[in-house]
Amino acid sequence: ETGVTQTPRHLVMGMTNKKSLKCEQHLGHNAMYWYKQSAKKPLELMFVYSLEERVENNSVPSRFSPECPNSSHLFLHLHTLQPEDSALYLCASSQDYRGLTEAFFGQGTRLTVV
């Protein structure tokens, strides 16, 4: 248990569905992140939030929409996804957003788009 909790663990959705991924951190950290891990590719940073403010979206398609209502919670809203969006989505948190402290990861959500 790393102190970062993600739900759901698995999600299957159709291309016309709307769903949300949830992340909660209990570490008192100020920065939260969404990463995408596709088969045989390195982890890719999607979004960075620092103190609830988005600081980078890293050119992610608009069908992915993040929300950070407070420093402990992070959501990723999904709509009209494509099959190539199937991947493991990992949430992480760190003490600050400057990359000077280690990031702790949640268990991830395995997303399958059909």
Next chain:
Amino acid sequence: EDKVVQSPLSLVVHEGDTVTLNCSYEVTNFRSLLWYKQEKKAPTFLFMLTSSGIEKKSGRLSSILDKKELFSILNITATQTGDSAVYLCAVGTWAGGTSYGKLTFGQGTILTVHP
């Protein structure tokens, strides 16, 4: 563009062997190098290195950073089947000011330890 390359991509050994995993990088505004172990889903943090030549140790695992040659190694001695996992190397960068820090990951090394 920041780049992190790990080698080998996969490795198969027997229990008791010693392994060395490599990570080389080319980045701008280096701040740290981190090693993670990923077994099923969540990468779990192993080490964070910021200074050259200082070895970090945790049990049978150790790691060292060479900032001049731009690489790090992760050593695992007396391997056990429980060490089987993907080992990820990530480099933290930060341009200063109000910019955000970033972790750039390598593609990982798949380690399989047979009994």
